[in-house]
Amino acid sequence: MEDIKLNYTGKIREVEIGAGDKKIKIGGQSALNFHSFEGEFPNQPVISFEIWDSKPDEWPDSCIGPFNDVIDDPVSWAKKCINEYGAKCLTVFLNSTDPNGMNKSAEEVKPVVEKIVKEIDVPLIFWGSGDVKKDIDVLKMVCEVCEGKNVALGPVVDKNYKQIGGSAIAYKQVVIASSPIDINLAKQLNILLLELGVPENKIIMDPTVGALGYGIEYTYSVMERDRIAGLLQGDDKLAFPIYCYLSKEVWKIKEVGILETIDIKLGKEKERGIMFEAITATLLLLAGADIVVIRHPETVKLIDKLREEMCEQLGK
Secondary structure, three states: OOOOOOOOOOOOOEEEEOOHHHOEEEEOOOOOOOOOOOOOOOOOOEEEEEEEOOOOOOOOHHHHHHHOOOOOOHHHHHHHHHHOOOOOOEEEEOHHHOOOOOOOOHHHHHHHHHHHHHHOOOOEEEEOOOOHHHHHHHHHHHHHHOOOOOOEEEEEOOOOHHHHHHHHHHHOOEEEEEOOOOHHHHHHHHHHHHHHOOOHHHEEEEOOOOEOOEEHHHHHHHHHHHHHHHHOOOOHHHOOOEEEOOHHHHOOOHHHHOOOOOOHHHOOHHHHHHHHHHHHHHHHHHHOOOEEEEOOHHHHHHHHHHHHHHHHHOOO
C-alpha cells in the first residue's frame, strides 16, 4: 500500500535570532512539525531556558534548586544555563518592571540588559511584564541597547505594536506578536505589523498557550489551525514561526504546586512538575511550536532527547 502524503502548498517563513556563529534559525518548514517525510524540515525546534532579571520568589524549591547559587544574578544565571546545561537560547523575563511588583523603570533595568547583552553570546529573547504601557518604554529600551544583536522581544500586542514595532524596525530586532489564543486575532496582528513595515523575516507568533490540564486542548487546536492555514490553505499571514512561553503557565498551576506531604497520591512534587512541563512542551512541539521556553533543566534533558530522536528517525 502506498503511503498517503499531504500536498503542502505553503511554507513557514524562516527567522534568525542572534548574531555571529551562535545565531539560530527557526521556521522554514514546508510541512507540519517533524513531518520531514512530507516536506522540508530544515531547522529543529529550539529550547529556550527561562531566566529572570530579579529573584523569582514565587518559584517552587524544585526550580530554584538548580540555580540557587546564581538566582540573584541574571548574568551568572545565564552563564550557568549555557556552561552547565548547554543552553543555546535564553528568554530573559524582565519581571522587575511589572507595575504590580517592583515596578522598576526602563532606565533602572537598562544596566542589567546591557550587561547581559555584553557578556552572553547565545541568542536572546527579552520578555516584558505584559503591562501594555510599561512594555513600550521597556522594550524600546531593549531595542536600542541590543542594536546589532538581533534579539527577539515581546510580548508585542495590538495596543502597543506601533511603538515597539517601530523601534524594532529602527534597530533591526525581531518582534514576537502575542495575541489571545485565537487564529483571527493572531492573523490581524501579523497584518498590522507587516503594514507598519516590520520585515517578514522579523516576526514570530506567540499564540498565548495553556498548560497540561489548563487549556492545552484548545491551545493545540488553535496552533494546529494556524499551521494548516499557513501550509495547506495558502494563508501567508499565518506562515510565521511560533514561540511558546509555556514554563510560566505550567509551574503556577495548582496540581504542580501541591506538596507531596499534603497529597501523597499525586507523587513527588519535583517529578510531577517536570512531567507536567515535559508533556506540555511535547504537545506544543507537535502542534507546531518552533521555540519552547522551559524552566527546569531536567525537563530540558527530556525534551532535548525526544526532539533529537524524532528528528533522527524522520531523517533530519
